[in-house]
Amino acid sequence: MIEAVRRESPPAGCPHLSGAAEGIIFEEVQVRRADRQVLAIPDLCLNERRVGLIGDNGSGKSTMLRLMNGLHLPTRGRVAVAGLDTVRNRKDLPAKVGFLFQNPDHQLIFPTVVEEVAFGPAERGVSAPKAHQQAMALLERQGCAQWADRNVNELSGGQKQLICILALLAMEPSILLMDEPFASLDLPTRLVLYRRIMALPQRVVMASHDFELLAEFDRIIWLDAGHVRLDGRPAEVLPAYRAHAMIVGVGDALA
Known part of the structure; x- marks a missing residue:
């Protein structure tokens, strides 16, 4: 069984979470709807140029993205993007953050x-x-x-x-957030669009199930039931998620 990995200290490039002016910061964030917890992310700093979000449907990927541009607000904790608090500076976020819908x-x-x-x-x-x-x-x-x-x-x-x-x-904007941008596209179109995205100077955070494309990203975060299950390089995280999906799929088929 793959155990959750939590960073006990901020990743390289974030010597102190409050000082990462150009990155994306989560500090003890929780999102609740009614009596259900949707997302729970302790201290996390995204400073890489290309970050991918993966996980099953309903794992919290879209919620996490929407927290970064103020479409959703945390129930508790703090999210800061490029130095802007997403609650206090919500109206200023569009100048820094672009959001691409699926x-x-x-x-x-x-x-x-x-x-x-x-x-x-x-x-x-x-x-x-x-x-x-x-x-x-x-x-x-x-x-x-x-x-x-x-x-x-x-x-x-x-x-x-x-x-x-x-x-x-x-x-x-300095940051682009993308929620499953390739979901409805055929392979040639996905590849063309992907090359354009990878050539952009902006920081990109993308939720996607297209693992072949995510393999070239700098960092992958696997969300599972609203928690960070694994966080690291594509070569570490993508195979782990594939193995998990295979086990779950076989289990469902035999149930």
Whole structure:
């Protein structure tokens, strides 16, 4: 049986949890709904460039991601992202943190691609013409300028997901949170989108079941029933989770 691994001291790069201004910090965090505990994370500091979250459905991955951008608030404890407390500084988080939903249709709100990408800068106070200019420049840099006037409903699933990412990048965040971004995409589209994501300068925290892609990440956190079951390098954590899943799967089949 694989035992839970808890870091007794902050990981390298976090000599003191309160001093990790550019990282993501969990301090004695609990999330409860009604009388049920959904998530319980003691001291944890995410300072790596690429962090993956894995675990069974309902293990707490989405809740953990939503704590990082203030969509969920902790019942107790503290979450800080890039130096911002997610409770006290909730309104300031969009300038630092971008969140990518699993289904792009839940994120796209404007009829055309350029309007979608220009929305973020406009919300930050950039004039409409300037926001349009910035959006076009970003689309051009990403090789997507020909999509500018296309209706978002005409795009493929992969194209929609890419436009959602570009709309987040237009806000110039330092951290991107991604909840199962490849779930509805075929393999060629996943690989193209993955290469684009890996080339981004932003810190990325991604929940995913696509272990082949997560193998190139810097750190993997395995959540199990709202707790950190294992935390380490992909070569350590991914095989352990696979072994666990095989045992559980065989057990269910024989039940």
